[in-house]
Amino acid sequence: MAPTSSTQSQLIRTPTVAGMFYPSNPKELEASVKYYLTEAAAKFEPAAKSAPKAIIAPHAGYVYSGLTAAAVYNRLAPARDIIKRVVILGPCHRVAVNGLALPSTEVFATPLGEVPLDMDGVASIVTLPQVEIFNDTHIEDHSLEVHLPFLQKVLSTFSIVPLIVGQASPEQVTEVLETLWGGPETLILISSDLSHYLAYDRAKALDDQTRQAIERLDAEALSSEQACGGHSIKGLLQLARQKGLTVKTADVRNSGDTAGTKDRVVGYDSWYFEEGGSGTTTKDDFGAATRELLATHGQTLLHVAAAAILTHLNKTGPMKLSLNEFAEPLWNHGACFVSLNKDNQLRGCIGSIQAWRPLITDVAKNACKAAFQDRRFKKLTKTEIEKNAITMSISVLSPQTLLSFKDEAEFLSQLQPGIDGIVLQEGKRRGVFLPVVWEQLPEPEKFLSHLKRKAGLEEDYWSDTIQAWRYVTEGVYSEDLPPEAPLWQLD
Numbered sequence: 001m002a003p004t005s006s007t008q009s010q011l012i013r014t015p016t017v018a019g020m021f022y023p024s025n026p027k028e029l030e031a032s033v034k035y036y037l038t039e040a041a042a043k044f045e046p047a048a049k050s051a052p053k054a055i056i057a058p059h060a061g062y063v064y065s066g067l068t069a070a071a072v073y074n075r076l077a078p079a080r081d082i083i084k085r086v087v088i089l090g091p092c093h094r095v096a097v098n099g100l101a102l103p104s105t106e107v108f109a110t111p112l113g114e115v116p117l118d119m120d121g122v123a124s125i126v127t128l129p130q131v132e133i134f135n136d137t138h139i140e141d142h143s144l145e146v147h148l149p150f151l152q153k154v155l156s157t158f159s160i161v162p163l164i165v166g167q168a169s170p171e172q173v174t175e176v177l178e179t180l181w182g183g184p185e186t187l188i189l190i191s192s193d194l195s196h197y198l199a200y201d202r203a204k205a206l207d208d209q210t211r212q213a214i215e216r217l218d219a220e221a222l223s224s225e226q227a228c229g230g231h232s233i234k235g236l237l238q239l240a241r242q243k244g245l246t247v248k249t250a251d252v253r254n255s256g257d258t259a260g261t262k263d264r265v266v267g268y269d270s271w272y273f274e275e276g277g278s279g280t281t282t283k284d285d286f287g288a289a290t291r292e293l294l295a296t297h298g299q300t301l302l303h304v305a306a307a308a309i310l311t312h313l314n315k316t317g318p319m320k321l322s323l324n325e326f327a328e329p330l331w332n333h334g335a336c337f338v339s340l341n342k343d344n345q346l347r348g349c350i351g352s353i354q355a356w357r358p359l360i361t362d363v364a365k366n367a368c369k370a371a372f373q374d375r376r377f378k379k380l381t382k383t384e385i386e387k388n389a390i391t392m393s394i395s396v397l398s399p400q401t402l403l404s405f406k407d408e409a410e411f412l413s414q415l416q417p418g419i420d421g422i423v424l425q426e427g428k429r430r431g432v433f434l435p436v437v438w439e440q441l442p443e444p445e446k447f448l449s450h451l452k453r454k455a456g457l458e459e460d461y462w463s464d465t466i467q468a469w470r471y472v473t474e475g476v477y478s479e480d481l482p483p484e485a486p487l488w489q490l491d
Contacts, residue, residue, distance in 0.1 A: 012114070013105040017142040021061040022149060026111040032062055033070075033153045040070035044251065051079030052272035053245060054188035054236060056214070056229075057150075059090060059143045063259045065193070065268040071251035072270035073150045076187070080156055083187045085118045087161045087180045089173070089232040090143025090191035097166035099130035100176060103138040108160065110145070112152045118159035125161075125179050130172040137164045143191045143229070151189075165232045170219055173235025181239075190236050192229025194267030200256045207267040211249055214271055215333065216356035217241040236273070244402025244469060245273045286398035290474040293329055294396065298476035299485060300326065301394050304360060305338055305367035306478075306487050312368050313382045319364060326360050334359030335397040337434055337473075338366040340380065342389050348374040353397065353423055353432055353471075363394060385488050392478040392487060395434055397421065400469035408448075408462045415444045416470075423469040424451050431455030435473050 018024040023032050055072045058065035076083065089100070102122055108115045125131050138144075144162045151158065161180060165173065177188060194207045206226060213221035219234040227233055240247065250270040256262035294301070304321075311319040323331050336359065337351025348370040352362055371380040384390050400423060405411040415422070418438045424431045431454035433447070441447040449459040478487040 011106045013103055013108045013138060015110055015145060016140050017145060018111055021142055021146050024111055029111050029149055030153070032066070033149050036062065036066040036070035037074055037150075037153065039067055040074050040251075043067070044071045044074070048075070048274075049078055050274075051076050051083065051184075051187075053275050054190070054240065054273040055250075056190045056192055056233060056236070056269070056271040057147060058193050058268040058270065059146045059191045060193055060255070060266060060268060062146075064255045064266070065258070067258070068251040068253055068268040068270050069147070069150060072272050073154050075250065075272050076154045079184065079187075080154065082184050083155055084158050084185045085121060085161065085180075085182065086151060086155075086158055086187045086189055087121070087163070087177070088144050088147060088189045088191060089163045089165050089177075089229070089235075090141065091229045091232070092137055092141065092164050092166045093143060093228075094140045095134075095137040097132070097134055097137045097164060099132060099166060099168050099172060101132055101134040101137045101164045101166065102126060103162060104133050104135040105138070108145070108148060108162065110148045110152065112149055115148055115152065116159045118161050121159075121161040121180055125176050128176065128179070130168055131163075131176065134164075137166070138162070147189060147191060165229070168231050168235075170231065170234035170238050173232055174239045177235055177239050181243075188236065188273075190229055190232045192227045192233055194227050194254070194269055195225065196228065196266050197264045200254070200262035200265050203254050203256075203265045203267050207252065207254065207269060210267075211252060211269055212333070212356055214269075215247055215249060216354045217245075217247060218354070218356065240273050242402065242467065243275070244400065245275055246399050247271055247273045286472050287474055290396050290398075294474055294476045297327055297330055298394075299481060300330070301360065301363050302392060302476060302478055302481065302487060303485070303489070305363050305392060305394060306489070308364040308367045309371045309380065310385070310488070310490070312372060313380075313385075318368075321361055321364055323358060323360070330360040331358045333357060334362055336362050336366060337395045337397070338363065338370045339393045339395070339434075339436075340370050341391045341393070342384065346377075347384075347390060348377050348380065349434075350374055351395070351397070353400070355397075355399075359396070367392075386490065388488070390488070393475055395436070395473040395475045397473055398471045400471045403468045403470055405468075411466075411468060412444045412448060414470075415447070417442055417444060417447070419472060421471045421473055422447075422451060423471070424448075424455050425467045425469075426455065426457060426461075426463065426465060429456045431457075436475075 023029040210226040219237040254265040256265040333355040335352040335355040339349040340347040350369040
């Protein structure tokens with residue numbers, strides 16, 4: 001082998017944690033990665049026909065987090081020959097940095113070979129004020145390196161844009177990701193572990209909160225103690241919501257479940273983010289499973305909602321729900337709106353537009369809000385209930401899909417009257433209409449003008465920064481309850 005010049009060595013980032021976080025011997029490393037990928041394939045659901053646009057994966061030693069990482073890396077298989085660039089963001093562990101740091105090297109090496117940097121990608125972001133070239137923070141940090149052997153096994157030929165993220169705002173991260181977003185040739189990879197060095201039960205509880213926040217794309221719900229890659233995760237969540245991505249959890253565990261004790265553990269989760277495709281959500285895409293759920297458990301949801309309202313009226317405090325008292329399908333996270341009506345007129349309506357807690361809990365909480373916190377109406381009274389004047393409906397929402405349009409006319413042309421629920425947002429102003437609103441406003445132009453008013457905008461307002469998401473619903477109605485199971489069961 002010819003000697004390597006000093007210039008060449010400066011251009012190559014050599015492995016730092018080979019032999020510690022993963023095997024340094026190429027054959028042993030290849031066998032290790034193959035083992036985790038095989039185990040994950042047997043344990044977790046198979047990959048879809050298309051690969052995710054973005055993933056979050058842990059960066060600990062393979063003996064601790066290898067299976068969790070493999071659970072999401074297996075999902076890249078459909079795009080093995082499609083993904084040509086991986087944008088990797090990892091937290092700073094060694095040398096502090098403000099903003100995001102690129103290396104001065106041109107190649108990252110592992111025992112399995114060399115991975116080149118995507119210099120075009122580097123050039124596209126290096127002029128951003130939050131991005132700098134700072135090699136010192138890259139030299140000994142492991143947060144990017146540990147992912148490369150997995151990528152080398154699941155992808156064919158690819159380059160990377162490696163970024164160490166220090167003190168950076170979510171908005172700064174979002175801008176970098178937006179610049180590098182690309183098409184199916186580009187994968188976004190966020191490197192992050194979860195809670196650090198907590199007792200097992202405390203870690204599980206905190207990591208579950210993190211999982212829920214990520215699943216509902218709620219960047220603001222994440223704190224610094226929940227994930228070491230929190231800055232990058234928040235930036236991705238913001239952009240994922242803007243672009244209409246959906247997120248699913250691949251695996252959840254901690255070091256106490258793998259190779260460590262349970263007195264002080266580190267949490268590991270992995271997630272994958274999928275694009276919405278055509279931007280159209282149909283009733284059939286969402287409806288079958290939800291209709292089956294409501295056919296089986298709709299009465300339960302209505303009665304829980306009514307009981308929550310009556311508990312409040314009887315001043316016995318918030319109704320306490322124990323998930324174990326209900327069927328497991330109601331434990332799954334779901335978003336709903338609860339609507340109350342009196343004499344065929346709306347009497348209160350409040351709900352959630354993102355699934356972030358068990359559906360049964362969402363129903364109970366939103367029922368009370370619709371009864372007592374809808375500012376458009378006076379608080380519901382027990383007299384109204386005793387007169388049997390109040391009916392109820394529960395609408396379960398599908399995941400949202402971001403709409404793409406260049407102007408108001410194109411937006412209007414995409415609306416599906418009678419089917420679409422719409423979320424319209426301009427800055428911090430937001431308006432939400434359920435599909436049922438089409439019954440009163442069947443013309444798309446009037447539907448939109450009223451939605452603008454609900455968002456606090458003028459009816460003729462339009463801008464290039466308006467965003468909109470569509471969703472569909474399935475519902476259950478108190479009028480359909482059998483006589484032997486009335487909605488309001490008064491003492």
